[in-house]
Amino acid sequence: MRDNVLKYVLVAPAVLVVLVTAIWPLAESARLSFTVGRLNRPDSLKQYLGWDNYVWALLEEPAFWNSVWVTGIYTLLTVGLTTFLALGLAILLAPGGRLRSGVQTLLILPFAMSPALIGVSFRFMFNPEFGLFDAFFGALIPPLAQVSWLADPILAFAVCVMADVWGWIPFLTLVLIGGLVSVPRETLEAAEVDGAGPWRVFRDVTLPQLAPVLAVAVILKSIFSLKTFDQIFMLTNGGPGTATQTLSHYIYFNGMKYGQVGFAASVAWLMVIPMVFLTYAYARLVFRKDRDP
């Protein structure tokens, strides 16, 4: 076989796999988002509505905006808290930091757990009857003994954030340790001799040099926070009410529980908008050729 024919033959299987597993589902969901799309009425999967689903979600559906709001706050809080705490830990754990070795291994543990498992274990810990947290808070702060954590909208939201932050700190810490290691030690020592105290060395020299890595970490975590599903599903299932219903969970509910796959698909495509921006920013940061003009 000629080389220029052979190369297409050899690439074909991979292209086929991508087509079947990625491109086709994407195209199909895009098509569905313009249909009535109810699972209990097979003919509705071919009934086209134009942009009606999108218009409905954006203009007529408070539950959609609730989940947008929940997802936004959730993303803001988890990204902020995770980055802040991970940066602190990374400074302590980086070579020359105060903690090391043993702690670093221990740190990997939460990251090794699946998000669904984190959801289940946090639900147990906050169980009002036999939960670990309940026992702790009850013993330490008696007024909190009777609080039912997952039944209160704000507390349940806080628990979701807490579980997510706990699960994601290790990964971000490792990324930031890598970033800190690549900051040349001589620049830090030069700043010390130049007259900067520890805080100014950090602010003026460490942080600016860490910025590219920090940006990558924040964007990655934002993407993951935006699409959080499994943990929420196991921990609160969106409740109480819709207090912890993120967009992914809202899409799942509409598509799978209510059988409105057309509408769910349109919401999913709305969610793509911020994702594309974040992914673009991420790609710009990671693949840019010239790091310092």
Place this chain on the structure above:
Amino acid sequence: MAEITLRNLTKRWGDVVGVDDQSLHIRDREFLVLLGPSGCGKTTTMRMIAGLEEPTAGEIWIGDRMVNHDLPKDRDVAMVFQNYGLYPHMSIFENIAYPLRVRQVPADQIRPRVEDAARKVELTDLLDRRPRALSGGQRQRVALARAIVRTPKVFLMDEPLSNLDAKLRVTMRAELKHLSRELATTTVYVTHDQIEAMTLADRVAVMRDGIIQQLGTPDEIYNDPANLFVAGFIGSPAMNLVAGSIHGGEFVADGGTRLTQVAVNDRDAVILGVRADDIRISEPGEGRIDVPIYAFENTGDSTLLTAQWDSQRIIARGDRHLRKDQNDVVSITLNPEHLYFFDPRSGSRLRG
């Protein structure tokens, strides 16, 4: 302006000794070079003066203040690092201005002072650039400008020229010397390059294994080495070291050649040191001993002639117009006024 005093300074990491109970007095406005092979403790000594390394024992005094427990920022020293340690995210101007900004120098004084420092190291046109856009030599100048932009009590320089190519190093060395005389500030300079030490220093401290072997002017270090290590370390080519013995006022090299008359008491084992410049080369029969040439090298400004007899080799510097070939025979004579004798066991110098 200040003097520096180190008292019984020691640095250990577990069993590893970096600096071993050393005392040193550096005079006000003196340019002192710490010279030695890598791992000899010279950089550790400097880093302890800067406050980047904490001494295990001993005291560091800058001026009339013991600074052991002061942070680097409170010691009023300026340092030039081997890899320059420039801030990559700041412009050259901001790099040089940083020591002023953190020390809260009034804003209207910063620009004139930065420009003044930049002028001294000829960087005026590059102030808007980033360090990445500069060549090695230019980065070195930025590091220097950042050090001289304020008036610290002490300058510390950690092998500042070692990352430059050979040609640039010679130029920068002269500029550094000029600058140091102009500023007249106490300076500690670490290097493993003996030429830098010889050319820049008021005094040189030669270090090895955490111990100062000799402290003296470049003249003393070169012409009056205290021991075998200093003798062998200083000078290019290295001093010839010939094993032998002294009998009846005559040095006899191992192998039986009677090399020269000496004024040292008889000993069975001794090492004779003689510099290449102190050996006269002449035609066969005219000098002390006749030897075949092992290698003849022409460096342009002089010639180096390695002579071989028995198992020993000796290197002599000849006139730049001297032309010889391998295996030619020449006669060599050692200048009796510039011979050094060492105890082969302790390495210490034997005098008179």
